[in-house]
Amino acid sequence: GDSVTQMEGPVTLSEEAFLTINCTYTATGYPSLFWYVQYPGEGLQLLLKATKADDKGSNKGFEATYRKETTSFHLEKGSVQVSDSAVYFCALSGGQGGKLIFGQGTELSVKP
Amino acid sequence: SAVISQKPSRDICQRGTSLTIQCQVDSQVTMMFWYRQQPGQSLTLIATANQGSEATYESGFVIDKFPISRPNLTFSTLTVSNMSPEDSSIYLCSVRPGTSEGTQYFGPGTRLLVL
Numbered sequence: 001g002d003s004v005t006q007m008e009g010p011v012t013l014s015e016e017a018f019l020t021i022n023c024t025y026t027a028t029g030y031p032s033l034f035w036y037v038q039y040p041g042e043g044l045q046l047l048l049k050a051t052k053a054d055d056k057g058s059n060k061g062f063e064a065t066y067r068k069e070t071t072s073f074h075l076e077k078g079s080v081q082v083s084d085s086a087v088y089f090c091a092l093s094g095g096q097g098g099k100l101i102f103g104q105g106t107e108l109s110v111k112p
Numbered sequence: 113s114a115v116i117s118q119k120p121s122r123d124i125c126q127r128g129t130s131l132t133i134q135c136q137v138d139s140q141v142t143m144m145f146w147y148r149q150q151p152g153q154s155l156t157l158i159a160t161a162n163q164g165s166e167a168t169y170e171s172g173f174v175i176d177k178f179p180i181s182r183p184n185l186t187f188s189t190l191t192v193s194n195m196s197p198e199d200s201s202i203y204l205c206s207v208r209p210g211t212s213e214g215t216q217y218f219g220p221g222t223r224l225l226v227l
């Protein structure tokens with residue numbers, strides 16, 4: 001079945017460092033891909049998405065490119081801030097019934 | 113997008129009791145979902161609750177334990193029945209608007225602790 005695998009955390013970075021969180025997927029067909037963010041004590045917020053191969057999603061300085069050839073959707077940010085500390089979830093939507101399938105989540109901690 | 117509210121935001125319950133969680137959306141949507149997030153874990157889909165049909169449960173979840181109502185296109189409830197400490201989790205509802213290209217929008221979650 002469809003699945004999502006994320007880079008394990010926690011990830012600890014200094015402010016202004018470069019961030020990459022790896023995400024790969026297995027799916028039949030052509031799924032849409034998402035990054036969601038969960039700040040401490042809150043629900044999930046959509047960070048960005050891409051619906052077809054080579055699309056780049058971007059938001060708040062974060063970017064991810066839908067790479068069909070490598071089945072990947074890695075999240076990047078050039079300069080992280082303390083306020084980016086959160087758990088990041090990669091997900092895909094492509095099967096019957098509109099289900100979202102989530103990766104295990106990656107906790108990011110940014111230190112001043 | 114969609115704005116979703118959940119009640120209660122958190123609760124502490126005794127084992128053996130039941131809790132009903134409400135989910136309210138600011139627009140009419142057909143597809144609504146209920147997820148569980150156990151401490152430190154990812155999200156697991158409990159069931160899909162589409163208006164006008166019975167809820168569809170995922171493997172490992174049953175209607176007797178997690179009954180769901182979906183009386184209209186803006187509201188749903190999830191009941192956690194006969195609770196045990198293992199039910200301590202965050203419960204989230206989400207919606208998938210018809211034009212969203214698969215995007216789901218989530219409520220803030222209900223944080224449940226069962227003693």
